[in-house]
Amino acid sequence: MTPLPVAVVGVGHLGKEHARILSSMPDVRLVAVVDPNLSQAEGVAMRCNTRAAGDYRAILGSIKGAVVAAPTCHHHAVARDLLQHGVGLLVEKPLASSSEQARDLVALAKANRATLQVGHIERFNPAFEELRSRHLAPRYIVSERYSGFSGRSTDVGVVLDLMIHDIDLVLSLVQSPVASVEAMGVSILGGNEDMVQARVRFENGCVADLTASRVHPEPLRRMRVWGAEGYAGVDFAKRTLNLMQPGEHLRQGRIDTRRLDPATIMSLKTELFGRHVHTTEVDCSTRHDRDQLTRELDDFVGCLRTGDAPRVGGEAGAEALELASRILTSLGAHQWEGMINGAVGPHQFPTIAGRLFAPAERGIQEAA
Template sequence: MKRLRVGVIGVGHLGQHHARILAALPDVQLVAVADSRPEQARLVAGRLGTEALDDYRELLDRVDAVSVAVPTTLHREVAGAFLARGIPALVEKPLAGSLAEAEELVALARSTGAVLQVGHIERFNPALSALQQKPLRPRFIHAERLSTYTFRSTDIGVVHDLMIHDIDLILSMVSAPVQSVSAVGLSLFSEREDVADARVQFEDGTVANITASRASYTAVRKMRIWATEGYASIDFATKQATLVQPSDAFLAGQLGLEGVDTAQPAAVKEHLFGKILRVDKVETSGREPLALELEEFVRCVRGEARPRVGGEEALRAMRLADQILKSLEAHRWEGEPSVATAPALPPASTSVFRGPHAWRLNSLRRSQASKPAGY
């Protein structure tokens, strides 16, 4: 089989791992890595025995497919250049910096027939994959994704940076249209929202609460699902899952408390979560999710599979993210009219409640006001 010629564009914190995995695939030739920082491109290329470029456009006539891991605000430009030529692209999440740009990328892929896959890596988490073997129909979902501040992805807020993972996962579980969205956001370190909380209700009655923070003291990546068939808990960080389901006896209305000392909480718990409710620890394998994602991309380029998260699926997540951001921007703090957060210095009244970051901004405003004209 002819080796697939692939390039990686953007080899920073995440992109260098794309390059590492692709270089190790026997049916892939890593043609080159491109990065606007020549020294970073040379560093990664040297480790992998490939060519270093500082202009991604040099790859346009040399590859069969590309992996794009540049800052989100550049996704439209970079991925669009390849999709317009019919060259398949794996684009890191989120699909684009705005809903309009995401729609343009999907339209480009559709018009040229190029494969467009989006890097929603949690779809390849073994805990989720194992749980999918035990189908659930969610009725209430609670997702929590917290991380410390890394000073990366500051071109986007936490909704597109972290919450988008859980938005995509929830939409993969719930097919009903979104009925309503309510959200609030907080800014602590950046000029965009660093903390966000959203409540999403679907037309079939399913409700999802989604919390995301990139300014947390501790890191958490968990989802809890209450369904008709039982309850599931997924820890994406440890790749572990737990499924709790009612026993046949419980479904038949039999609690079977005979012989149980109800005055002893430990005895009641042991009986409840063992005989009345079945508790199963879902076993997972140790494969690296990013490797699984990239291997799927190669198969999709060869026409052997369809992307688990293609352009249309990623676009649906972007649309819900856009609804969440609009709700966040419309929220009123202390009755003040809401104003959308701007990329530059935001106004004093803003829909994103500003904590410590506001002190720095207010100090900056005072210093700017004191400067003479033309400074």
């Protein structure tokens, strides 16, 4: 098989990983790594045994596909140019900075018959794949995604940085139009929003509560889903799926705690999980011998060759951005004091009643 000529555009934190994996694929030829920070590109090129370029326009005629892992604010311009030259793309998440830009890229990919995949990598998380294979029609979803401050992706807020993962996952699970969105959020570090809570109602009645923060002391990535069939909890970091379902006798209403004698109540307390509510944990962490990023890139390379639709195509990326944009609009209008002439949106706070504790109590020296 002739090796497929590809490039990686933007080889910072994530792009260098794409380059490393692509350079080791037998059916791929990594033509170049591209970054305006040439010394960064040269370092990655040396490790990946390829050439470095400061501008993707220098290699346009020699590639069939590219991974775009530049900062989000550059996705649209870079991806637009590459698609116009018929280059198939895997664009890191989010697909672009706005849903209008995303729609433009989707239309261009279609017009140029070019692959357009979006790097919503959690779709390749084996625990999420396991959830999708189960019979569970979501009625209520809670997603939580917390991280410390990474110093990266400051061109966007936490909605486009972290919450976009869960927005995509929720949309892929619910498969119903969005009926309403209510959100609130705050900017802690002065730029875009850093902490956001959003409630999304779908036309089929499902409700999703999404929370994301990028100023959190402990990282956490999890999703909990309830349906008539039972409950599923995904831990994206551990790659485990916890399942619970009521036993048949509970479903048939054969237990009524108002009519039980004290001894039966006691046994119900100790035997609730196991005998009455069945539980199981599925460990998916060792399911594949290749990591999520490699499997995402396998999908990309396969689609470039066959023209098949990727697992997460441009359309899904655009839909995620449409919902993200509604969340951003809602949090921008949130009235913290219940009135328009009070504090509104992520940059304004109501007057504080006082300090929760004195920093000196904990030996903390305050920043000037």
